[in-house]
């Protein structure tokens with residue numbers, strides 16, 4: 001009798017890796033084991049969760065299947081390995097304490113929007129957490145932004161200072177509870193609390209800080225609201241006065257503001273929302289989604305001037321929900337709380353110090369934000385979601401790479417900086433660090449790479465960096481002692497990043513179009529076709545060089561680039577052309593710029609595609625100076641949407657040694673002719689976009705004929721231009737190319753740290 005029982009009982013050990021800690025995985029395993037009548041245990045380990053189950057073999061099979069198909073919403077299983085083992089004598093299924101016998105490798109979860117269960121408790125007057133703004137459970141709440149070290153438990157988070165009350169502790173200890181081991185678990189009795197402060201940081205005497213905040217917003221005030229990854233500056237999105245005041249105080253001219261909405265129906269009233277966009281809006285990551293705005297959208301004119309899109313997102317913290325429940329306002333501006341391009345403020349006192357000239361009040365709380373993390377920005381293009389800024393909700397989820405690599409730190413570029421740490425076959429990109437042009441940003445850069453290395457428990461001896469000698473990240477890398485340093489060309493990194501996330505190996509045709517990247521010849525590149533793999537690249541084509549009069553000044557004043565191109569093709573004084581463009585420029589400044597170009601003073605050579613966009617935008621009268629990066633190019637793109645013109649402007653191709661030089665004489669002559677005939681700007685812009693696509697499709701064909709390559713990778717900031725991007729994808733597909741582009745990481749400079757890391761990894765392999 002005893003023998004038959006034994007024959008029907010087996011035991012299996014199962015190692016689960018991925019994001020399986022702090023996401024309710026063990027209670028789920030516990031429930032599942034009970035449902036399948038299995039005994040054994042589950043424990044957190046350095047790499048994930050270890051499970052042993054014992055019982056009927058069929059039920060164990062069922063357990064294994066359901067382990068994957070019914071895992072909690074936030075769990076991401078990367079591997080699951082079962083092994084048969086000897087039957088033991090346990091009588092129940094238990095959750096046992098963590099086993100930390102080797103360095104931790106388990107992944108930390110990103111921050112997650114409040115879940116439906118917590119929301120319904122929060123809105124239920126009979127629940128003990130009724131209207132509690134910090135309600136959370138293992139399926140939702142803060143993670144990455146409150147963790148200062150691993151393994152992930154309450155002591156190593158900013159919840160350490162809050163001692164759980166008996167009720168919270170009971171939930172925390174109960175394996176069948178949704179809050180079992182929910183590290184940020186809290187309630188009115190034991191957790192963080194909100195306060196409203198006035199502009200000078202003094203407490204406002206109110207028992208209802210959220211309702212009071214809502215009143216302030218309804219009266220057109222600006223309130224700094226402490227969120228998950230930092231403070232937002234909030235104001236009524238429909239109020240011209242509030243939005244103008246915010247712009248004035250924040251010193252932010254025309255750059256679009258993101259809008260947080262009270263619900264999906266409201267977003268749909270303001271914007272066109274298709275199915276993929278709806279999914280992203282409702283996802284637990286809750287990024288800002290760029291959506292085509294409806295003409296009747298009831299927002300202040302200053303929200304996103306000259307832009308056809310609105311950046312929209314849904315409320316994602318319990319606090320946001322309570323704020324919207326306290327007002328009828330459908331949408332609030334929710335913009336990162338900072339002065340122009342500084343990092344987002346996270347600390348209460350720091351917020352008051354930095355923002356008191358902007359905010360009329362501060363809605364603060366006593367749960368510290370340990371990691372800055374801006375809202376992510378996503379759009380849908382060519383049928384896929386594309387990251388424009390990958391941050392809250394996505395970091396620190398890794399990008400899986402094809403090959404195991406030794407640990408590498410890649411420090412990214414100068415603008416929209418991110419850093420990347422490779423561990424094994426996973427690449428971890430940091431949150432958006434931003435433009436490294438002030439002291440606060442430098443500190444944030446340093447903090448981000450320290451924190452990433454700490455939570456991943458990896459300390460690379462190899463650093464990959466951009467070749468630009470003036471980039472802060474480059475200078476930082478070169479100053480590190482005892483490291484193996486690997487310099488990577490900017491556009492090569494762009495293409496490698498695109499290859500990496502598409503899991504490509506071998507050679508590709510890489511089209512890298514952006515504003516600025518340091519070339520191997522010391523010129524500023526930015527309109528490049530490369531024959532590239534991870535090991536290296538050849539330059540297959542590029543725009544001919546033109547002077548960039550005044551260097552960075554030309555980026556802020558696109559009219560300088562128009563002067564540069566006109567001087568090239570029409571001579572120093574444009575051959576007496578009668579263009580309205582020239583009439584709009586101060587004669588003295590025009591003369592200075594012409595002299596700079598003529599005598600090659602402070603005018604580096606550039607093949608930048610971004611600057612070509614600037615030149616065309618300025619010449620066509622779209623914009624001669626900009627208030628934020630790429631504004632002229634964005635407005636030129638917006639203009640093209642009103643045109644159905646099917647023409648395209650011609651470019652010139654010159655063979656030059658082993659590559660093609662792209663000339664622009666025909667292009668500018670055509671544009672000038674059209675301007676003199678007073679064609680509309682929409683048509684001119686459209687023809688320019690179509691011409692670029694034609695140009696690169698032709699080039700790709702020539703390169704395919706010579707090199708037998710059919711895979712094309714698109715990368716670089718210019719592909720944030722939706723029209724250019726979608727036309728390019730369809731133009732290349734029409735010629736039967738396999739077209740690869742970004743989805744998980746940005747096409748702009750926020751993605752290059754990934755490419756740098758992959759190139760460094762390949763070089764190390766080649767050397768060994």
Ligand SMILES: [Zn+2]
Pocket residue numbers: 114115116117118119135136137138139140141
């Ligand atoms: Zn929850």
Ligand SMILES: [Zn+2]
Pocket residue numbers: 164165166167168169186187188189190191
């Ligand atoms: Zn409590």
Ligand SMILES: [Zn+2]
Pocket residue numbers: 490494514515516517716717748749
């Ligand atoms: Zn770039």
